[in-house]
Amino acid sequence: MIDISKQTVSINCPECKRSITVSLKQVADEVTVKCNCGQGIKLSDNNGSVKKSIRDINKSFKDLENTFKNLG
Secondary structure: OOOHHHOEEEEEOOOOOOEEEEEHHHHHOOOEEEOOOOOEEEOOOHHHHHHHHHHHHHHHHHHHHHHHHHHO
């Protein structure tokens, strides 16, 4: 099954502007990531929207998988 939380997005370091790749799970968990320049970046999931989206999309994938199983 596909787990959307493993997908990645790019953010820019506020200090050096380098691109940093983080997973959607890291955003949902609001972890702090470090840039190569040493800057710590606290990820934020405003209103829990990323966490809710991950849950909703994973449920949709599971429902689709179950539908395919029932067809064949």
